[in-house]
Amino acid sequence: MTDILSSDILERQFGPTEIDVLHHLDEIRVIQTRALSTGQTLEISLVEFDSLGTREFEAAHQEILAGKSIGKTFRDHGIEFVRDQQAAEIRVLPPGFGKQFGNVQFATVVSVAIFVGANRLPYAEILETYSPEVIWPEASDQLSREQLSRLELLTKFIESI
Numbered sequence: 001m002t003d004i005l006s007s008d009i010l011e012r013q014f015g016p017t018e019i020d021v022l023h024h025l026d027e028i029r030v031i032q033t034r035a036l037s038t039g040q041t042l043e044i045s046l047v048e049f050d051s052l053g054t055r056e057f058e059a060a061h062q063e064i065l066a067g068k069s070i071g072k073t074f075r076d077h078g079i080e081f082v083r084d085q086q087a088a089e090i091r092v093l094p095p096g097f098g099k100q101f102g103n104v105q106f107a108t109v110v111s112v113a114i115f116v117g118a119n120r121l122p123y124a125e126i127l128e129t130y131s132p133e134v135i136w137p138e139a140s141d142q143l144s145r146e147q148l149s150r151l152e153l154l155t156k157f158i159e160s161i
């Protein structure tokens with residue numbers, strides 16, 4: 001799945017969304033995406049930026065750091081990008097994480113890589129965790145060991161807030 005934005009999927013199902021930056025330090029950021037109409041948390045993601053893409057597309061990157069959607073920002077700037085879904089699976093969430101989605105046990109976890117520009121420079125690796133109310137269009141391979149370790153890192157952060 002390389003031609004559709006996660007924000008497009010969410011907005012088709014829930015209407016307009018907004019992003020809250022929960023944590024940002026250097027090249028790591030944790031965000032949540034909420035439905036504007038209800039305030040419901042739809043997604044919590046761990047973003048790891050790659051300096052190759054962030055340096056090359058500095059103006060767009062600054063907008064993203066200010067809280068704008070990655071895909072929407074590149075699309076608005078007319079910058080080619082690819083959203084390469086590497087894995088997607090339904091996972092059991094620890095209770096501390098599940099409370100972010102209304103005390104649920106399951107969520108869809110998606111791992112993607114974002115590449116930007118004609119040369120497809122790496123821009124970010126993202127681990128996206130979606131509320132069970134989000135209907136994700138495509139399940140694929142299971143998460144790798146590296147992707148699971150990212151989920152553990154994200155879980156520890158969520159449980160600390």
